[in-house]
Amino acid sequence: MSVQTPLKPVLEEQRAPRRIAFRQTRGKWDVKLSPYLYISPFFLLFAITGLFPLVYTAYVSVFEWHLLLGKGSFIGFQNYIDVWNQPTFWRALRNTFSIFLLSSVPQVIVALLLAAVLNANIRAKTFWRMGVLLPYVVAPVAVGLIFSRLFGDQYGLINAFLEIFGMNPVAWHSDVIPSHIAIASMVNFRWTGYNTLIFLAAMQTIPKELYEAAIIDGAGRARQFISITIPQLRATLIFIIVTATIGGLQIFDEPRVFDAAGTGGASKQWITVTMYLYDLGWGNQRDFGRASAVALILFFIIIMIGVLNYSITRRISNAGSKKPGKIKPTPNHSITRGTK
Numbered sequence: 001m002s003v004q005t006p007l008k009p010v011l012e013e014q015r016a017p018r019r020i021a022f023r024q025t026r027g028k029w030d031v032k033l034s035p036y037l038y039i040s041p042f043f044l045l046f047a048i049t050g051l052f053p054l055v056y057t058a059y060v061s062v063f064e065w066h067l068l069l070g071k072g073s074f075i076g077f078q079n080y081i082d083v084w085n086q087p088t089f090w091r092a093l094r095n096t097f098s099i100f101l102l103s104s105v106p107q108v109i110v111a112l113l114l115a116a117v118l119n120a121n122i123r124a125k126t127f128w129r130m131g132v133l134l135p136y137v138v139a140p141v142a143v144g145l146i147f148s149r150l151f152g153d154q155y156g157l158i159n160a161f162l163e164i165f166g167m168n169p170v171a172w173h174s175d176v177i178p179s180h181i182a183i184a185s186m187v188n189f190r191w192t193g194y195n196t197l198i199f200l201a202a203m204q205t206i207p208k209e210l211y212e213a214a215i216i217d218g219a220g221r222a223r224q225f226i227s228i229t230i231p232q233l234r235a236t237l238i239f240i241i242v243t244a245t246i247g248g249l250q251i252f253d254e255p256r257v258f259d260a261a262g263t264g265g266a267s268k269q270w271i272t273v274t275m276y277l278y279d280l281g282w283g284n285q286r287d288f289g290r291a292s293a294v295a296l297i298l299f300f301i302i303i304m305i306g307v308l309n310y311s312i313t314r315r316i317s318n319a320g321s322k323k324p325g326k327i328k329p330t331p332n333h334s335i336t337r338g339t340k
Helices: 008-015 022-060 078-084 087-118 125-131 140-150 157-164 176-203 210-214 219-231 234-249 273-284 287-320
Strands: 063-066 070-075
Touching: 008 063, 022 063, 022 210, 063 287, 078 287, 087 125, 087 176, 087 219, 087 273, 125 176, 140 157, 140 176, 140 210, 176 219, 176 234, 219 234, 234 287, 273 287
Parallel strands: none
Antiparallel strands: 063 070
């Protein structure tokens, strides 16, 4: 006769919770925390070199703060009001936007066209691709000095060519628009090659099957560029336009070295916001409070223009990528039904 064992101790033994080893717990922590540890150096450096200066600039902007005398009394938004009422600030803001439009728009268009040419099957590809990047290697001060001589009012090479074709010389350093064109040409000379290589790298990731299908359908090069290349470069276009906006509104080196004085012209005809900020902080006034206020105003302007450019570019790029509607079958279409 068999003896039955009680089931209760067996069930309790099965229901007893397992003890998780420390190694398994450490493995779970590693999976959850390691991504944050990998990206933490960037955010730590950003907090030290980017976020803290921004917060400290906002703190300085609400005080009377002299370069030599140091911190003064708390005045709130008075520095912003004083900057807002200065005609030089509005002149600098006008010049900044003018130079930005004259440089960024042609720069992106020319870079896109150059990238399309370099992406084609041409001889000595590496030589030409390296050649477009050479202007970016040149120091901005050297570029400014060279172009300031090219656009000289009395002895410049550009005016010499204009006189050969029977045209009157242009006062590049006296008039507003000519000075902006000259400074914008420096920016385009230096940054077009850099943007060209970014466009070229993005173009090389486009599947070749799309172009082969377009050739079979009889599409020419222009049609392929408009219908295939540009839609495939949406993300790259947004990136370059946003970065060009940020850099264009912070322009300083090129207008600073456009003449020997470096003050933005006799009547401030090409002074930019960053040059005005530099003059407030380290020039004759040495007013860090107002300079910090200008820096904060420029920061918010760049944020607004960057968001506006991003939204417009995204909307334009998504306009041609809408899903096509379903094709309704016509009477000529034959429908075959399977039999069970």
